[in-house]
Amino acid sequence: MSETLAAPVEHGEPAGFWRTYVFSTDHKMIARQYMFIALFWAALGGFFAYIIRWQLAHPDTDIPLLGRPIGPEEYNAFVTMHGTIMVFFVAMPLLLASFGNFLIPLMIGARDMAFPRLNMLSVWVLALASLILIGSFFVEGGAASAGWTGYPPLSAKPAYTGVEWGMDLWLLALALEFGSFLMGGINFLVTPMNMRTRGMGFFRMPLFVWMVMIASLIFLLSVGPLIAGAVMLLLDRNLGTSFFMAPGGGDPLLWQHLFWFFGHPEVYVILLPALGAMMEVMTTFSRKTIFGYRPIIIAVIVAGGLSFVVWAHHQFISGLDPRLATPFSVTTIIISVPFALIVFALLATLWRGSIRLATPMWFAVGGLAVFIFGGLTGIFNGSAAVDIYIHDTYFVVAHFHSTLFSSLFLGGFAAIYYWYPKMFGRMMNEALGQLHFWGTFLFFLAVFVPMHLVGVGGMMRRIANPGQYEFLAPLAGLNRMITMSTIFLLLSQFFFVFNFFWSMFRGRPAPENPWDGTTLEWTTLSPPPHGNWPGEVPRVYHPPYGYGLPGASEDWVPQHRPLPSGAAPRT
Numbered sequence: 014m015s016e017t018l019a020a021p022v023e024h025g026e027p028a029g030f031w032r033t034y035v036f037s038t039d040h041k042m043i044a045r046q047y048m049f050i051a052l053f054w055a056a057l058g059g060f061f062a063y064i065i066r067w068q069l070a071h072p073d074t075d076i077p078l079l080g081r082p083i084g085p086e087e088y089n090a091f092v093t094m095h096g097t098i099m100v101f102f103v104a105m106p107l108l109l110a111s112f113g114n115f116l117i118p119l120m121i122g123a124r125d126m127a128f129p130r131l132n133m134l135s136v137w138v139l140a141l142a143s144l145i146l147i148g149s150f151f152v153e154g155g156a157a158s159a160g161w162t163g164y165p166p167l168s169a170k171p172a173y174t175g176v177e178w179g180m181d182l183w184l185l186a187l188a189l190e191f192g193s194f195l196m197g198g199i200n201f202l203v204t205p206m207n208m209r210t211r212g213m214g215f216f217r218m219p220l221f222v223w224m225v226m227i228a229s230l231i232f233l234l235s236v237g238p239l240i241a242g243a244v245m246l247l248l249d250r251n252l253g254t255s256f257f258m259a260p261g262g263g264d265p266l267l268w269q270h271l272f273w274f275f276g277h278p279e280v281y282v283i284l285l286p287a288l289g290a291m292m293e294v295m296t297t298f299s300r301k302t303i304f305g306y307r308p309i310i311i312a313v314i315v316a317g318g319l320s321f322v323v324w325a326h327h328q329f330i331s332g333l334d335p336r337l338a339t340p341f342s343v344t345t346i347i348i349s350v351p352f353a354l355i356v357f358a359l360l361a362t363l364w365r366g367s368i369r370l371a372t373p374m375w376f377a378v379g380g381l382a383v384f385i386f387g388g389l390t391g392i393f394n395g396s397a398a399v400d401i402y403i404h405d406t407y408f409v410v411a412h413f414h415s416t417l418f419s420s421l422f423l424g425g426f427a428a429i430y431y432w433y434p435k436m437f438g439r440m441m442n443e444a445l446g447q448l449h450f451w452g453t454f455l456f457f458l459a460v461f462v463p464m465h466l467v468g469v470g471g472m473m474r475r476i477a478n479p480g481q482y483e484f485l486a487p488l489a490g491l492n493r494m495i496t497m498s499t500i501f502l503l504l505s506q507f508f509f510v511f512n513f514f515w516s517m518f519r520g521r522p523a524p525e526n527p528w529d530g531t532t533l534e535w536t537t538l539s540p541p542p543h544g545n546w547p548g549e550v551p552r553v554y555h556p557p558y559g560y561g562l563p564g565a566s567e568d569w570v571p572q573h574r575p576l577p578s579g580a581a582p583r584t
C-alpha cells in the first residue's frame with residue numbers, strides 16, 4: 014500500500030500518566046485496557062458459574078464464599094448475568110477488541126488504527142457499560158433475571174420477575190456495549206482496508222486479521238435489528254406500548270426473531286477471532302504453512318453469510334410455523350460444511366509438522382478438539398425432530414459451552430500465551446502454563462461431558478432446584494460431580510492469574526521473536542514502541558506463513574525478507 018498511509022499517525026508520543034495509561038489513543042494500550050476489563054469480568058462470570066453450580070448440587074444451602082443461600086429469583090439473576098457477562102463483556106472484549114486492537118496494526122504494518130480517537134472512545138464506552146451493569150446489581154429489585162436472551166413477556170413486565178430498574182439498566186448496558194463494538198468494528202475494517210504496508214496485499218494478511226474483519230462485518234450487519242428490538246422492549250416496559258405483549262396485540266415471538274437474527278451471528282463474532290488465533294499458533298508451532306489459506310477465508314465468508322439464515326433453529330418449539338422448521342434445519346446442517354473444511358484444513362496443517370508443544374500450542378490443539386466435539390453435538394440440536402426432545406435441556410447447555418468455552422477460553426488462552434511476550438515484553442512461565450492447560454482442559458471435560466448425560470436424562474435448564482423434581486433424583490450424584498469439577502476448573506485458573514501478573518514483573522525479558530514466527534508483529538521490539546517500529550515500517554515480500562521452504566537456510570522465512578530464489582510458499 015501507499016507509503017504515506019503507513020507513515021506515523023498524527024497523534025504524537027504520549028506524555029504523562031493520564032495520556033499514557035488512561036486516555037490513550039495508542040492501539041496497544043487500548044488493547045491492554047480491553048484485556049484488563051475482560052479479565053475482571055471473566056473472574057466475576059466464573060464466580061457466578063460457581064454460584065449457579067453450587068445451587069444445583071446443593072440446593073438452598075449456604076454458598077461458601079457468598080456466605081448465604083440464594084433463592085430462585087436470585088438464581089435467575091445469576092444465570093442471566095453469567096451468560097451476559099461471558100458473551101458480551103468477556104468474549105468480545107478479549108478476542109475481538111483486545112487482540113484485534115493489538116494485532117491488526119502490527120500484523121499489517123501500520124503505525125496505529127485508522128481512527129485512534131474513536132478507538133479510545135470505544136473502550137471508554139465499554140467501561141461505562143460495565144459500570145452500569147455492575148450498578149444494576151445494587152438497584153431495588155436486583156439485576157436482570159430474564160435470561161441472557163431477555164425473552165418477553167418475562168422481560169417486558171416488571172411484575173413477572175420482580176426486577177424493576179435492573180432490566181432497564183441491562184438493556185442500557187447492552188446498548189452501550191453494542192455502540193462500543195460498532196465503533197471498534199469500524200476501525201477493525203477500515204484499518205486493514207486502507208493502511209497495509211507496501212507489499213501487503215489482501216491475500217498476504219495473516220488469517221487472524223481476516224477473521225477479525227469478517228467478525229466485525231457480521232456484527233455490524235446483524236446488530237441493527239436487535240438495537241431496534243431493545244428500544245421497543247424499553248418502550249413496552251416504560252411507556253405501555255405492546256410490541257411484544259400479546260394482550261395488547263403484540264407478539265413475543267417477534268423478539269425471538271430479532272434476538273436470534275443477531276444471536277447466531279454473534280456466536281461467530283466470538284468464534285472467528287478465536288479460530289484466527291488458533292490458526293496463527295498452529296502454523297507457527299507445527300512449522301508448516303497453513304493448509305488452504307484461501308479456501309479457509311472463503312469458507313469463513315460462506316459460513317458468515319449462512320449465519321444470517323439459521324436463526325430460527327433456536328425457535329423450533331416456540332410456536333413457529335412447523336413448515337419453517339425444515340428450511341432452518343437444512344441451513345443449519347449446511348453451515349457445518351464450511352466449518353468441516355476449516356477443521357480439516359487445520360488438521361492438515363498439523364499433519365506431519367515438526368510440532369513444538371509449548372503452552373500456546375496445547376491450548377490451540379485442545380481448543381480445536383473441544384470445538385470439533387461441540388460442533389458435532391450441534392448437529393443434533395439443529396435437526397428439528399431431535400431438538401424437540403433436547404431443547405431447553407442441559408444437553409443444549411453442554412453443547413453451547415463446548416463451542417463457547419473452547420473459543421473464549423481455550424482459544425483465548427492460546428492467544429494470551431502466544432502474544433503475551435509481545436504485549437508485555439516478558440515471557441510467561443512455561444511449567445505453570447502447562448499446569449494451567451491440563452487443569453483447564455481436563456476439568457472442562459469433567460464438567461461438560463457428563464452434562465450431556467444430565468441433559469439426555471431430562472434435566473431442564475434454567476431451573477433453580479432440581480431437587481424439586483422426583484424424576485431428576487437419579488441425576489443428583491452427577492450434578493454434584495459436575496459442581497466439584499467446576500470448582501477444580503476455577504481453581505486451576507490461579508495458575509494463570511499468578512503466571513500472568515508474576516511474569517509481568519519477573520518474567521524473562523522477551524526477545525523480538527520468541528516463537529520463530531513469520532508475521533510482521535515479530536519484527537519489532539517486545540513490547541513495540543509508540544508507532545510500532547522504531548525505524549521504518551517493514552515491507553512485505555510474500556504470503557504470511559513461510560515455513561519449511563526449500564532453499565531457505567532456516568525452516569522459516571519471515572514475511573519482510575525476500576524469499577530465497579526458487580522458493581515459493583504455498584497459499
Ligand code: HEM
Pocket residue numbers: 059062063065066092093095096097099100104159160161162410414417418421422460473474475476499502
Ligand atoms: C467455568 C465454566 C462455566 C461453567 C461451569 C458454566 C456453567 C453454566 C451453567 C450451570 C449455566 C446455567 C444453565 C441454565 O440453567 O440454563 C450456564 C449458562 C450460560 N453460560 Fe456458562 N458456564 C461456564 C462458562 C461459560 C462461558 C465461557 C460462556 C460463554 C462464552 C458461558 C455462557 C453461558 C450462557 C450464554 C448461558 C445461558 C444463560 C442463560 O440461560 O440466560 N458460560 N453456564
Ligand SMILES: [Cu+2]
Pocket residue numbers: 276277323324326327
Ligand atoms: Cu444459532
